[in-house]
Amino acid sequence: METAKKQFNIPIAKPTLIGDETELIAQSLQSGWVSMGPLTQRFEQAVCEYTQARYGVAVNSCTSALHISMLIHGIGAGDEVLCPSYSFIATANAIRHSGAEPCFVDIDPNTLNMDPQAAEACIQERYTSEGVNRKTGRKLKGILLVHQLGIPADIDTFAALAKRYHLTLMEDNACGLGSTYKNNPLGSSGFTNSLSFHPRKVITTGEGGMLLTNDETLAEKARVLRAHGMSISDFVRHQSAATTYERYDVVGYNYRLTDMQAAIGIRQMEHLESFIVRRNQIADAYNQAFGQIEELSIIQPPTYVTRWNYQSYPLRLRGATQTQRDEFMLALQQQGITTRRGIPPMHKEPVYEQGIVLPQTETVSKTSVMLPIFPTMTDDEVRYVIDCVCLQITHLVSAKQPVS
Ligand SMILES: Cc1ncc(COP(=O)(O)O)c(C=O)c1O
CATH class of the missing domain: 3.40.640.10 (Type I PLP-dependent aspartate aminotransferase-like (Major domain))
Structure with a gap:
């Protein structure tokens, strides 16, 4: 299986402390x-x-x-x-x-x-x-x-x-x-x-x-x-x-x-506006790259969302199983990219188990991944994340193809 050469170590998030504090x-x-x-x-x-x-x-x-x-x-x-x-x-x-x-x-x-x-x-x-x-x-x-x-x-x-x-x-x-x-x-x-x-x-x-x-x-x-x-x-x-x-x-x-x-x-x-501008630039690059890919689903917020600060960047693997999502995350980890799974539903945690089923919550949680996004992320790092995600998606697609 083709893998990209590991070029960076990119955390999921990083606080931006300028030094003027x-x-x-x-x-x-x-x-x-x-x-x-x-x-x-x-x-x-x-x-x-x-x-x-x-x-x-x-x-x-x-x-x-x-x-x-x-x-x-x-x-x-x-x-x-x-x-x-x-x-x-x-x-x-x-x-x-x-x-x-x-x-x-x-x-x-x-x-x-x-x-x-x-x-x-x-x-x-x-x-x-x-x-x-x-x-x-x-x-x-x-x-x-x-x-x-x-x-x-x-x-x-x-x-x-x-x-x-x-x-x-x-x-x-x-x-x-x-x-x-x-x-x-x-x-x-x-x-x-x-x-x-x-x-x-x-x-x-x-x-x-x-x-x-x-x-x-x-x-x-x-x-x-x-x-x-x-x-x-x-x-x-x-x-x-x-x-x-x-x-x-x-x-x-x-x-x-x-x-x-x-x-x-x-x-x-004092820096908040510049942080949000940079987060939006990164999200725009992700959206452009991933919005074209059939196997991926990006969030396209309704019109009442006039600005999203992109505190996190969620991506859904359309039609993937939880195992495939986890393998996808592991592959990115091996390439130096830290991701996080979709938010785990609280009603499934022992402290809040209520015996209820929330279908959308459960599906979104199992098939989602959060990608790295933080203001000091460089353009090269953003490009690298995009390339690695695209490569892993081709692997996911070929794994789904029936062997003839
Ligand atoms: C939606 C939501 N509510 C509450 C909290 C709790 O925030 P804090 O860690 O500042 O107590 C978080 C933190 O991640 C959160 O994401």
Whole structure:
């Protein structure tokens, strides 16, 4: 079998740290404000300006932001929240951390996001007209919409659905910073929105997240919950001329972000646009090459997706088995190209096994591969990935031919 000579070692993703973060991190260290100080506030403002959200509450991860989202909307024990199974497990974990349970919905294979029709069918089949799950007795309270891989989900359709069934709509926007929905940045909708700054995302703070909202009361509740339930933040107390005493009216968490992380985030935000431009150039090259190949299926987002940040690049091997997909990944690995399988469905994991079948989610997961994409990827590396993928596809096709 013909194989290309291994020319590169290309990871699936790589954070783009320019080096200009160092001086701002040093500023934090020298100032003595190393946690939840002025740089955290500056980072929150930078993200709000960019996303057009009114309030940003920086936290230590997207999972924490999602957990707080549930709590500020009064979701907890005895409740259920609709979400796609085709997502990273943190989506469902955050629901469970609140005491509620996820109710998994199938995806549209063309958008990789929760299918609004499947969501409505699920509401009608599994719940009474009062929103009580016929099997579990729990009450349906919300929808957690995921903008998977940075592809905006159809917010307006889900907003209408949420309104019809009196549900709270929230957005898991871990991957979607910089993507736009109907020309509006994700984060601007007004629905509680949670971002991730994990190294696999378009910008990173090492670990980190942010809750975005347009509602001042919800923002204030989130600020209190992220810092042990403290009614007045350390930063505000420090600035006060008078002696102030904090109160603890709710049980909170330590979900604080450090100012060193915020320093990295501030610099990352300054480069975000250039990161997204480069990600789109790479995706364009992939789309041009793979869009012509019958055995491959690329995502062609609907028109409401006015910009995709290409946090990840998914490719489907049409008609392939899971074994063939795994062999394809192994062959690329041997040529120095790291890929990842399609997202494993949460409803198949032991912690969330519900005995349900979600056909689209399962097929997409088994036949998908994520290809390397990151801003510092060179044109030669992109070309190499394209050549290796094309070569492996010819192998896959010839393996499928019946031997005469
Ligand atoms: C869709 C989705 N939600 C939530 C998370 C969790 O983000 P974090 O690692 O910042 O908690 C991720 C992370 O990969 C994700 O992809």
